Amino acid sequence: MTGPLRIGVLGCAGIAVRRMLPAFAADPGIEIAAVASRDAAKARAVAERFGCRPVHGYDALLEQDDVQAVYVPLPAALHAEWTEAALRTGRPVLAEKPLSTDHRRTAELLQLADARGLVLMENVMFVHHRRHRAVQRLVADGAIGEPRAFHAAFTIPPLPDGDIRYDPDLGGGALADVGIYPLRAALHFLGPGLHVTGARLTRGAGRRVETSGAALLSTPGTATAQITFGMEHAYRSAYELWGSEGSITVDRAFTPPADHVPVIGLHRDGKSEEIRLAPHDQVAATVAAFAAAVRSGTLPDPGATLRQAELLDEIDRFAAPGETDGNG
Incomplete structure (x- = not known):
């Protein structure tokens, strides 16, 4: 081309x-x-x-x-x-x-x-941000020992009542809209062997779709993942990765503005270190990645998209119909 x-x-x-x-x-x-x-x-x-x-x-x-x-x-x-x-x-x-x-x-x-x-x-744009590759390198280099647990949350304030994300006929709901971020992050760091072991979805008053949820996942080894998501909450966008010898924390994890200075918190041996990176525009990076993939005819790791979809459905199945109703 x-x-x-x-x-x-x-x-x-x-x-x-x-x-x-x-x-x-x-x-x-x-x-x-x-x-x-x-x-x-x-x-x-x-x-x-x-x-x-x-x-x-x-x-x-x-x-x-x-x-x-x-x-x-x-x-x-x-x-x-x-x-x-x-x-x-x-x-x-x-x-x-x-x-x-x-x-x-x-x-x-x-x-x-x-x-x-x-x-x-x-x-899914956040996977193209350099900060998450930096976290992967830290883990691969043994900075926190063997990964043991991953906690992630993405929650946003209430949307206008007419927002399409409240419409079940248009595919609305918190799981696929905001839950996809912490779920994809868990896959990103713990791999495709993750399976759902428990889940809960709830509806806010008067809503026809789930507005919040949580899930517990595990790997075939010793690692677990806990994810929390919602769209009628205080804003939260973060994850923590705990290992046998330390932990990593990341805030403003999923939708940082282009000028945001990314920080990785590294905690080990009773000490904490802030690793500051240069700002990175994940929207521009995503667009560039798509154009490069089209020109080369290849796309890195299409399997992540399918495994993510399978896990979204697993979470939905674990949250039995009778459990999806909250106070509404």
Whole structure:
């Protein structure tokens, strides 16, 4: 491929307008070809802002000859349908998380992409931040001994009542929206051998989806993971990794702004050390990783996406129907 990668955007969701489209526009290796919406006026407004072509309707965008790759920021319940449609036109896809609302459907999409030699990447951005690779290196170098326990939390304040994340028909709910972050972090550090041993999902008053939850997972060895998530809480975004000889703490773990100075807390031998790193823009890093994968035709560790989807379903199964109701 020569020249910039020309991306078409299926939808004008908030994450697309606030984060991804600015990152696409800032990357010299990418050009925004077109933005589609079912609302023609919305497509025009967004396209004018980012200097690209507006398209009325998602099917119409997939008919554009100059679109080389597709970004899917639609509601979760629509991810699978339009990701498959884009793949079947022969285009690589960057899709918002979760890739689908069922692990079997996720497997089908990954298999379709593989069969057609196309990159399919789920937009879990924090894994592209350098800080987490630095933590992995510390663990690999024995800084905390053998990993024993991982605790992670991602919680956010209440959303406006009409937010799509409160709508079960659109794939809403805390598990797939915010729970995916601590779960993916547990996979990132403890590996795909994790299995769910317990889970709880609860609904806030008057809600039709779960608004909070927690899960306990374990590896075949001695390590355990505890994750907490919710979307009607005080803000929390952090993880701790405890080993046989020390521990590592990370705050502002999952959605740090681009100018945030990342800090890793290393605690051992009765002493604590702060390891400060240079700021890193994980949105720009994600966009660059997708473009590089498209150009090379390879995507690192697609298995993590499938294992994550399987574990999301495991958590949902462990939280029996009678347990999903809170005080509402």
